Amino acid sequence: xxxxxxKQYLKSKHIYLDILVELEDYSLANIEMQMVGLKFPNTxxxxxxxSLISNxxxxxxxxxIEATGSPTETVTDDVIDYSKVHKxxxxxxxxxxPQIFHQYPNNYIHRSHQIFDSGLPLDMLQEYIYISxxxxxxxxxxxxxxxxxxxxxxxxxxxxxxDSIIRLFPYFKNLKDDVxxxxxxxxxxxxxxxxxxxxxxxxxxxxxxxxxxxxVIADLKKENQTQILRVAQNMINCHFSLEQIVQCTGLSEDxxxxxx
Numbered sequence: 001x002x003x004x005x006x007k008q009y010l011k012s013k014h015i016y017l018d019i020l021v022e023l024e025d026y027s028l029a030n031i032e033m034q035m036v037g038l039k040f041p042n043t044x045x046x047x048x049x050x051s052l053i054s055n056x057x058x059x060x061x062x063x064x065i066e067a068t069g070s071p072t073e074t075v076t077d078d079v080i081d082y083s084k085v086h087k088x089x090x091x092x093x094x095x096x097x098p099q100i101f102h103q104y105p106n107n108y109i110h111r112s113h114q115i116f117d118s119g120l121p122l123d124m125l126q127e128y129i130y131i132s133x134x135x136x137x138x139x140x141x142x143x144x145x146x147x148x149x150x151x152x153x154x155x156x157x158x159x160x161x162x163d164s165i166i167r168l169f170p171y172f173k174n175l176k177d178d179v180x181x182x183x184x185x186x187x188x189x190x191x192x193x194x195x196x197x198x199x200x201x202x203x204x205x206x207x208x209x210x211x212x213x214x215x216v217i218a219d220l221k222k223e224n225q226t227q228i229l230r231v232a233q234n235m236i237n238c239h240f241s242l243e244q245i246v247q248c249t250g251l252s253e254d255x256x257x258x259x260x
Contacts, residue, residue, distance in 0.1 A: 027087040034094045045090045049126045052088040087125045097132035108136035
């Protein structure tokens with residue numbers, strides 16, 4: 001997957017982090033941290049996952065063409081080793097998760113994989129993990145294991161919170177020292193990243209509010225139109241004249257005719 005640090009990409013993706021990791025068994029993990037959890041997370045994640053599968057296949061095709069000198073149109077399924085297409089994990093960490101995740105206030109990690117209703121033991125290649133950092137922050141007061149310690153570290157707001165994590169899990173001290181050293185050596189860059197993050201978050205929050213308001217207005221218009229049609233239908237049933245129905249409802253003669 002191509003990586004980019006483009007400011008426009010960051011603004012459009014609402015993200016802090018987007019990296020691709022190859023694991024020891026050659027499976028791939030796309031790890032994304034979002035400032036604001038995006039809508040349609042299921043569709044987006046499926047697209048990201050499908051892209052990783054497709055990229056692996058295309059890479060196999062390209063390697064075969066390079067090794068044999070064969071033209072692209074001669075590449076068929078029987079010359080591609082599908083065993084080299086490996087499992088892909090899509091892992092999304094959300095600093096502010098969408099409302100649907102808040103319907104499960106006691107769960108901050110949601111794992112998904114494909115299974116067959118017949119019990120067929122066929123291991124499919126795509127798995128998904130969603131992590132709601134805002135929910136984990138409410139639940140994890142004192143981390144008790146490595147996973148909880150990482151989530152607590154990612155959501156810590158103060159140095160004292162990080163120090164309390166270090167007392168329980170000393171290996172985080174090196175991470176803290178690295179962050180401090182980087183900030184001391186690159187103060188302007190750290191400040192710019194922080195300010196850009198605030199700018200992006202403000203913009204995305206405003207856009208989300210506009211979209212929500214548009215939806216509310218559209219729903220109200222739809223509801224209002226339904227009620228108007230209902231009134232018109234009742235007037236028809238009560239044998240009001242066409243002129244009276246037009247004046248009362250504001251509907252056109254054609255719209256009223258369609259109700260008859």
